[in-house]
Amino acid sequence: MNPDTAAHPQDYKTGNAVHEVLVTSTDLPVFCPRSDEMLWNAHPRVYIHLENVGDTGRCIYCSTVYRLVDSESGV
Secondary structure (H helix, E strand, C coil), X not given: CCHHHHHCHHHCCCXXXXXXXXXXXXXXXXXXCCCCCCCCCCXXXXXXXXXXXXXXXXXXXXXXXXXXXXXXXXX
């Protein structure tokens, strides 16, 4: 175990810290893990197929759910 991580675990993200991610049409195409995550290489990149508002997709590796929402209302 890395001694820096062990000494300060609160400073490090773990994989799958978020279980549902809301995305808008401007975020398409959607893939997991997202490039803005600290552990972007936690598993191989998987593209999540979302086409219509309300569509959901689940990552086969980490089970994070991605949901396409209306970009104006957030629903």
